[in-house]
Amino acid sequence: MTSEAxxxxxxxxxxxxxxxxxxxxxxxxxxRLAGLLRPWFFWPAVALMLIAAYGGLLLxxxxxxxxxxxxxxxxxxxxxxxxxxxxVVMAVAAAIGVIWRIKLAHAVAASCAPIGTWFTVxxxxxxxxxxxxxxxxxxxWDPRLTSELIMLFLYxxxxxxxxxxxxxxxxxxxxxxLAIVGVVNVPIVKYSVVWWNSLHQGPSISKLDAPSIDSSMxxxxxxxxxxxxxxxxAVLCNRVRxxxxxxxxxxxxxxxxxxxx
Amino acid sequence: xxxxLLKLVRLVAQRDLRLAIRHWDQVIQPLVFFVIVxxxxxxxxxPSLDELRRIAPGVVWVAAMLASLLALESxxxxxVEDGTMEQWTLSGQPxxxxxxxxxxxxxxxxxxxxxxxxxxxGTALGMxxxxxxxxxxxxxxxxxxxxxxxxxxxxxxxxxxxxxVLLALLVLPLEMPVLIFxxxxxxxxxxxxxxLGPLNLLAALALLFVSLGPFAMAxxxxxxxxx
Amino acid sequence: xxxxxFLQMSGYGAYVWSCYGxxxxxxxxxxxxxxxxxxxxxxxxxxxxxxxEGKS
Numbered sequence: 001m002t003s004e005a006x007x008x009x010x011x012x013x014x015x016x017x018x019x020x021x022x023x024x025x026x027x028x029x030x031x032r033l034a035g036l037l038r039p040w041f042f043w044p045a046v047a048l049m050l051i052a053a054y055g056g057l058l059l060x061x062x063x064x065x066x067x068x069x070x071x072x073x074x075x076x077x078x079x080x081x082x083x084x085x086x087x088v089v090m091a092v093a094a095a096i097g098v099i100w101r102i103k104l105a106h107a108v109a110a111s112c113a114p115i116g117t118w119f120t121v122x123x124x125x126x127x128x129x130x131x132x133x134x135x136x137x138x139x140x141w142d143p144r145l146t147s148e149l150i151m152l153f154l155y156x157x158x159x160x161x162x163x164x165x166x167x168x169x170x171x172x173x174x175x176x177x178l179a180i181v182g183v184v185n186v187p188i189v190k191y192s193v194v195w196w197n198s199l200h201q202g203p204s205i206s207k208l209d210a211p212s213i214d215s216s217m218x219x220x221x222x223x224x225x226x227x228x229x230x231x232x233x234a235v236l237c238n239r240v241r242x243x244x245x246x247x248x249x250x251x252x253x254x255x256x257x258x259x260x261x
Numbered sequence: 262x263x264x265x266l267l268k269l270v271r272l273v274a275q276r277d278l279r280l281a282i283r284h285w286d287q288v289i290q291p292l293v294f295f296v297i298v299x300x301x302x303x304x305x306x307x308p309s310l311d312e313l314r315r316i317a318p319g320v321v322w323v324a325a326m327l328a329s330l331l332a333l334e335s336x337x338x339x340x341v342e343d344g345t346m347e348q349w350t351l352s353g354q355p356x357x358x359x360x361x362x363x364x365x366x367x368x369x370x371x372x373x374x375x376x377x378x379x380x381x382x383g384t385a386l387g388m389x390x391x392x393x394x395x396x397x398x399x400x401x402x403x404x405x406x407x408x409x410x411x412x413x414x415x416x417x418x419x420x421x422x423x424x425x426v427l428l429a430l431l432v433l434p435l436e437m438p439v440l441i442f443x444x445x446x447x448x449x450x451x452x453x454x455x456x457l458g459p460l461n462l463l464a465a466l467a468l469l470f471v472s473l474g475p476f477a478m479a480x481x482x483x484x485x486x487x488x
Numbered sequence: 489x490x491x492x493x494f495l496q497m498s499g500y501g502a503y504v505w506s507c508y509g510x511x512x513x514x515x516x517x518x519x520x521x522x523x524x525x526x527x528x529x530x531x532x533x534x535x536x537x538x539x540x541e542g543k544s
Contacts, residue, residue, distance in 0.1 A: 042519075053508075058494070068497035071504050075511040098480075115518055122514045126507045133503050153434040160430060164421045173484045174417050178431060181413055181477050185435050188466070192438035196445065231515060238522035245529040249536060258537035 025102045028253045031244045034237040042234035048227035055220030063217075069133050074220055076126040078228040079119050080144060083151055084186070086116030086232060090158075091183035094176035104240075106172035107247060109179065110162065111239035115232060117155040123148045143197040147190050154182045168247060266358055273362035280339075281370050291332035292374045298324040299382045314387030318396075318447035321383050322440055325375050325400060329407045330429055332371035333415045336363065337482070341419045347486050357475035360482060364412045364475075372404030388451065395450035395460070402463040403443040409474035410435050416481035439466060 023029055056074035063070040090112035097105035127145050128138050139145070161178050165171035248254045281288050302320045303313055313320075340346045340363075349359055379400050380393045388396065414432035418424035446459040497504045 057508075062498060067500065069500035069503060071497065072507045075507055079511065114521075118514050118518055122511060125510055129503050129507050129510075133500055150434050150437060153430070157427075157431040157434065160427055161417060164418070164424065164427060170484055170487075174481060177413075177477055177481050177484070178417060181435065184473075185438075188438050189434075192441045192462075196441045199445065231519075235518050235522045238519075238526045242522070242525045242529045245526075245533045249533055254533065255537040255540050258534045259541035 022102075025104045027104060027244050027248050027251075028257075030104050031241055034241050038234050038237040041230045041237065045227050045230035045234055048223050048230065052220045052224035052227055055223065060217045060220060066134065069130070070217075072126060072130040074224050076123060076130055077221060078225045079123040079126060080148060081225055082228050082232060083116055083120040083123050083148060085229070086112050086119060087151065087154065087179075087186065088183060090116060091179040094172075094179040098173055098176045098180075103172075103247065104244070106176070107240055107243035108236070109176065110172070111236055111243055113155060113159050113162070115235055115239070117152065117159070119228075119232075120148055120152045120155060124152065141197070143190075143194045146197070147193045150189050150193070151186075154186075158182070266355070269354055269358060270362040273359050274366045277363060277366040278370075281366075287335060288370050289374070291328045291371055292378060294331055295324050295328035295375055295378060296382060298327060299386065302386070310387035314451070317383055317386035317388045318444045318451060320386060321379055321388075321396070322400075322403070322444040322447070324382075325379065325404065326407060326433070326436060326440060328375060329371060329404060329411060330432065332367070333411045333428060333432075334425060335371075336367050336412060337415050337419045341486060346419075346482065350483055350486055356479040356482060360412065360416070360478045361471075361475040364408050364478070367412075368405060368408045372401075372408055375404055376400045388447075391453075392447060392450045395456045396447050399443040399446040399456070399460060399463060402460070402467045403439050405467045406439045406463070406470050407436055409470040409478075410439075413474055413477045413481060416478045416485060418485075419482070420485040439463065442466070 052074065056071055060071070062068045090109045093105045093112065094109040096102055097109060124145065127148065131140055131142075131145075132138055158175055158178055162171045162175045165174060245254070299320055302316070306312060306316070337346065340349075350356055376397050379396055380388075380390075383392065383396055384390070411428075411432050414428045414435075417431065418428045421427060442459040442462045446456040446463065449456040449459070495501055495505075
């Protein structure tokens with residue numbers, strides 16, 4: 001083993017081309033890196049959110065049919081996009097964790113779940129509030145809301161499965177399988193829900209989309225989506241650091257580093 | 262399949278069938294549950310067949326899903342509890358094949374009876390006889406999907422104490438597409454329309470799950486069983 | 489537009505502002521929860537490390 005690997009306990013993998021990847025995956029490096037990078041995600045995210053909010057609330061003209069109510073889309077759609085994106089990140093991290101046995105990947109997956117759940121809840125609540133003035137009821141079984149509801153069940157199931165194992169390693173691997181099976185099923189679920197919905201009303205566009213989206217309305221939406229993604233990474237950095245602290249509690253590198261401070 | 266694998270499948274299937282015949286009273290419980298659940302709906306809604314007919318496809322399908330969920334208890338738990346499953350994981354034989362054989366046998370005992378019982382129960386809810394082929398076909402494909410998805414969930418939760426509700430939480434969301442296509446197929450048939458679209462989709466799902474599912478099952482089982 | 493127009497949002501003010509408010513609450517919430525958890529884990533881990541060093 002190299003001297004570095006002796007400290008971290010990770011075996012160097014064959015070939016130096018991927019060394020940077022596996023070095024990144026070592027907990028001490030990841031811990032430091034997450035701490036350093038966080039502000040570079042957090043503050044740009046906040047700035048972009050302010051810009052997007054300004055554009056969405058003030059600059060974009062009111063919609064012909066929905067008037068000013070359509071402005072809800074600037075928070076509802078990014079939340080929906082993120083609820084899906086976080087699940088995919090979680091599943092990919094979990095897959096990397098089981099295939100290459102990288103502990104850090106499992107820490108990332110575990111950290112994603114609560115964040116994704118909150119984005120899903122936010123999507124459902126803003127969708128419901130958006131729906132009330134638009135179609136008169138607090139809930140409709142439209143394709144986006146229905147598939148978001150199913151996403152919520154998938155997230156809750158993932159967290160429940162994790163919680164049912166006492167041993168972290170087994171929890172990691174079992175929930176990884178669930179996440180992989182889940183992510184394969186997500187396109188199937190989305191397709192089936194759109195199909196199911198289209199049978200009862202014409203084209204299967206979610207009623208919650210602003211009908212005509214022209215460029216002055218579009219750019220705040222894209223900026224807000226980017227802002228949400230950066231914000232997610234910033235929050236994830238802290239959660240991953242917490243996970244590393246919890247999982248590496250008995251290792252030499254951590255004890256040494258903390259005893260010194 | 263190589264002759265070795267076929268023999269393995271046959272051995273697993275024969276063993277499970279033999280055990281099932283010995284405990285036939287446990288085997289028919291999910292079926293009884295299915296009938297009881299479908300009885301709840303006329304009681305809850307109305308004795309009028311005209312009203313029941315409209316919701317019959319959905320009721321039969323949901324009852325079948327719930328019955329198959331209950332039946333999953335007997336799929337892996339007995340073998341895990343008496344240590345047989347641990348032996349299987351250490352045996353050097355392909356675990357995915359063995360688990361697929363077990364799931365297939367379990368389907369014969371739990372899924373197929375639902376397919377046979379469904380027309381009877383459907384008629385009680387006002388379904389015309391013309392719908393029976395689509396009803397049976399959609400349920401045959403559907404219960405195959407439910408068995409595989411349920412098997413993955415069962416393998417993940419078999420080591421969890423009182424894991425039956427967790428199993429339901431994990432598996433039901435994954436099964437929703439199957440429900441959508443299956444219930445819709447029967448509904449189309451009831452209106453005299455061709456149900457080929459959703460039936461094809463169900464067949465595609467069944468093919469996908471049967472081919473990939475066993476690997477997930479085996480991976481999950483190894484995690485659950487290792488001590 | 490004027491401030492009152494901005495707040496009214498052509499009659500949809502309650503809906504729009506409750507959505508934006510909830511979004512802000514969730515975003516602040518997940519960040520705050522993340523920081524709090526990190527602080528707790530750090531305290532716990534530091535205490536443990538110092539005890540371990542103290543023993544050796």
